[in-house]
Amino acid sequence: MPAHVLLLLDTSAAWSRGVVRGFMRSARLHGWEVLHYHPAHNLEWLLQEHDPDVVVLGPPPKQWPDTLRGRLSIAANGDFSAEGVPSVCLDEARISSLAFRHLASRGLKHVTTFSVDDSLFARLREQAFREEAARAGTTVVPGWARSVEERAGIEAWLKNLPKPCGVYVCCDVWGRMVAQYARSARLRVPEDLALVGVDNDMLECELITPPLSSVAIPWRTMGESVAELVHQGLAGRPIAGQRVVIEPIDVVSRRSSDALAIDNAMVRSAVAWIREHADRRISVPAVAAAVRTPRQRLERLFRTHLGRTIMQEVRRAHVEAGKALLATTDLTLPEIASRSGFTNSALLNQAFHREVGLPPGEYRRRVGALIEDDD
Numbered sequence: 001m002p003a004h005v006l007l008l009l010d011t012s013a014a015w016s017r018g019v020v021r022g023f024m025r026s027a028r029l030h031g032w033e034v035l036h037y038h039p040a041h042n043l044e045w046l047l048q049e050h051d052p053d054v055v056v057l058g059p060p061p062k063q064w065p066d067t068l069r070g071r072l073s074i075a076a077n078g079d080f081s082a083e084g085v086p087s088v089c090l091d092e093a094r095i096s097s098l099a100f101r102h103l104a105s106r107g108l109k110h111v112t113t114f115s116v117d118d119s120l121f122a123r124l125r126e127q128a129f130r131e132e133a134a135r136a137g138t139t140v141v142p143g144w145a146r147s148v149e150e151r152a153g154i155e156a157w158l159k160n161l162p163k164p165c166g167v168y169v170c171c172d173v174w175g176r177m178v179a180q181y182a183r184s185a186r187l188r189v190p191e192d193l194a195l196v197g198v199d200n201d202m203l204e205c206e207l208i209t210p211p212l213s214s215v216a217i218p219w220r221t222m223g224e225s226v227a228e229l230v231h232q233g234l235a236g237r238p239i240a241g242q243r244v245v246i247e248p249i250d251v252v253s254r255r256s257s258d259a260l261a262i263d264n265a266m267v268r269s270a271v272a273w274i275r276e277h278a279d280r281r282i283s284v285p286a287v288a289a290a291v292r293t294p295r296q297r298l299e300r301l302f303r304t305h306l307g308r309t310i311m312q313e314v315r316r317a318h319v320e321a322g323k324a325l326l327a328t329t330d331l332t333l334p335e336i337a338s339r340s341g342f343t344n345s346a347l348l349n350q351a352f353h354r355e356v357g358l359p360p361g362e363y364r365r366r367v368g369a370l371i372e373d374d375d
Contacts, residue, residue, distance in 0.1 A: 003032045003234050006052035008039045009076065013173075014201040015219045019058065019076060022223025030231060043067050054230050062120065072233045076226045078120075081243035086233070088225045088244045092121065095215050095248045096128035096168070099196045102213065102251040103166030104136060105316065106194055107262035107271075107306065111166040113143035114178055122170040125198065129168050141165060154178075155185045163192045164259060172197040172204040175212045179256070183209075190259040200252050210255035215248050218366050222246045249366050250356055252327070253320065264305045266291055270298060271306075271313060278317035281341050284310045317341075319355045322348055326364040333360055 011017050027034050044067055058076025064085055079089040111133050115122035133140045144157050169175040175197040182193050200216035225244045233239045262268040273290045287310055288295040302310050321340035337348040352360045
C-alpha cells in the first residue's frame with residue numbers, strides 16, 4: 001500500500017507552487033499518494049476522513065495544532081522544531097542581510113522596512129534587517145507595520161522618509177502596494193525610494209512599475225527537503241525536532257533599486273562608469289582616468305563614501321554582469337566570463353564563490369528552477 005500524505009498548503013502564490021513542485025517530484029519517486037487541501041479546510045474532518053500516514057502543514061499557524069500532536073507531521077516554511085515538530089524553514093537573517101547589502105551597495109545612507117501585519121516572518125525579517133543595518137552604521141528609519149487599510153497614513157509615511165531611502169519590503173506582494181502609494185504621493189522609484197522585496201515572485205515583480213528587485217528563495221529545494229523528512233519519518237527514523245534551514249540564493253536586481261545614492265559626485269561618476277563598462281576588463285588606473293582624478297585620491301574617496309576599494313567595486317560589477325547573463329542566456333561559462341569582464345571561467349568561478357557563495361553553474365541551475373516554477 002502506498003503511503004498517504006496529507007499536504008495542506010495554499011497554492012495561490014508562486015512560492016507555494018514551487019514548494020509543491022519540489023515535493024511532488026520526490027513524492028512520485030517514492031510512490032506516495034498525496035492528498036492536497038487548502039490549510040483553511042477543517043483539519044479534524046480531514047484526519048478522520050483520510051487518516052493519513054503523515055501530514056505536511058505550511059505555512060503553519062502561530063501555534064502547532066493540537067490535533068496533530070502524536071501524529072507524524074511536518075512544518076513547511078515554519079519553525080516549530082522547539083516543540084518537537086520536524087520543520088523546514090528559511091534563514092530569515094540571511095534573507096534580510098542580502099536585502100540590506102543590496103541597498104547599501106547603492107550608497108543609501110537611510111533605510112527602512114515595510115509590512116502590513118505582525119506575521120512572524122515579517123517580524124523576523126524586520127528585526128534581522130535592522131540589526132544588519134545597525135552593525136553597518138546605516139540610519140534605520142522607523143518602518144511601517146500597521147493596517148493595510150491606512151492608505152493615507154502610508155502615503156504620509158512615505159513622504160516623510162528621508163530621500164533617498166532604501167525600503168525593505170518583507171514580501172513581494174506588499175511591494176506592489178508600496179509602489180502604488182509612492183506613485184500617488186508623487187515619489188520616484190528608485191530615485192526617491194529604492195525598493196527590494198522577498199520571494200522573487202516574477203509575476204508580482206513584473207507587475208510593479210518599475211519592476212521590483214527581490215531576494216530569490218529556492219522554494220523547490222524547500223519542497224524537496226520536506227519530502228526527505230517525510231521519507232525518513234515513514235521509514236521509522238527519528239525526525240522529531242529536526243530543523244532544516246533553506247538558504248536564499250541572492251537578490252535578483254531589477255530597476256526598483258537601480259539607484260546611485262552616493263553623496264560624492266566623483267565617486268558617483270566612477271561607479272556609474274564601472275557599471276557601464278562591466279562587460280570588459282577594468283583596471284583601477286582606467287577608472288581614475290575616466291573621472292580625471294589621481295588614483296590615490298579616488299581610492300580615499302571610495303573608502304570614505306562606499307567603505308570599499310575601487311577594485312572591490314569593479315569585482316562586484318563584474319559579478320552582477322555575470323549573474324544577469326547566467327539568468328537570461330544559455331551562453332557557456334567561458335562566454336559569460338568573457339562578456340562579464342573575467343579573463344577565464346576559473347576567475348568567474350572564484351568571484352562567484354566569494355561574492356555569491358555559489359559556483360556560477362549552481363547559481364544558473366537555481367535561478368533557472370525559479371523561472372520554471374513560475375511558468
